[in-house]
Amino acid sequence: MAAMTDENRWAKDAYPDRYSDDVNRSIGFSGLGVDLFARGKADNIVETLDRFSASRAAGATCLDIGCGIGILHPMIAPHVASLSGADVSAEAIETARNAHPEIDYxxxxxDRLPYADASFDFCSTVCVxxxxxxxxxxxxxxEAWRVTRPGGLFAVYEHNPINPLTRVAVWRCPFDHDAVLLRAQSVIDLLRAQGFEILLKEYLFFVPADAPWARRVDRALTWLPLGAQYVVCARRPLETGSGRT
Incomplete structure (x- = not known):
């Protein structure tokens, strides 16, 4: 999880030691598990890179902001040039390093990400x-703007508060008690205010089934604002000032 001030509990509280179990219990009524959502977002990240990045996925240097224990990373790392993860939870970072020693955590x-300005072709933050x-x-x-190279991408994945079942899942999850869900338009407004150019808004996870036909249906419905989650992807312009800070 990521934070920008000491007010965020993830910087000081213990990271959930049964993170996946907690999430699976919170979404158990759907018949799905956290692995499905992780695979779906990992696939979407690679597809987005191939679609919008000048280097495509295979040449992209990537940062996961608020990476937690790195659940998505084994599904992303083989497809990109490099993958890094940063988090305010030292416990989560230790777990991620032990599980994925090949990734830079x-x-x-x-307050400030531990990377130089313009370090990455692609930054993402997933339900953070x-x-x-x-x-x-x-x-x-x-901070995402600062570490993204001009011409690079920043993608925000979030729970969709318009979806009533998403609200139920968040309410049932023990570590989401302080969550403030953002609509996609709120993310768009924040990114535009910083200077990013919006490239994509898509809604994800419509069909409660883990099957190829369900993924095809999901891809056909990305325009419909009822998916369980969404992604907003934006580009830091090539010709620009320093952006707002």
């Missing part, structure tokens, strides 16, 4: 912003 305090204190959302986006 770094702990940080929550709803844990960031609302007043820190602009600073969170500004």
């Amino acid at each position: 770094r702990n940080y305090e929550g 912003m709803h844990h960031v204190p609302q007043q820190s959302w602009p600073a969170f986006v500004a």
Whole structure:
């Protein structure tokens, strides 16, 4: 999980030691598990890179902001040039390093990411912003801007509060008690205010089934704002100033 101020509990509280079990219990009524959602988002990241990145996925240097224990990473790392992860939870970073020693993981305090300016072709944050204190959302986006190269991409994956079953799942999840869900338009407004150019808004996970036909249906319905989650992908322009800070 990621934070921008000390007010976020993930910087000091223990990381859930049974993260996947907690998520699976919260979404158990759907008949699906956390692995399905992880695979779906990992596939979407690779597809988005191939679609919008000048280097495509195979040449992209990538950062997962608020990476947690790195659940998505084994499904992304084989398809990209490099993958890094940063999180405010030292416990999560230790778990991620032990599970995926080939990936560069770094702990940080929550204000400034431990990377130089313009370090990455692609940055993503996956179901993290709803844990960031609302007043820190602009600073969170500004840090993503800082470490993204001009011409690079920033993708935000979030729970869709318009979907009633998503709200039920968040309510049932023990570590989501402080979550503030963002609509896709709120993310778009934050990214635009920073200077990003919006490339994509898609809704994800419509069909409660783990089958190829279900994924085909999901792809056909990405325009419909009823998916369980969504992605907003934006580009840092090539010709630009420093953006808002």
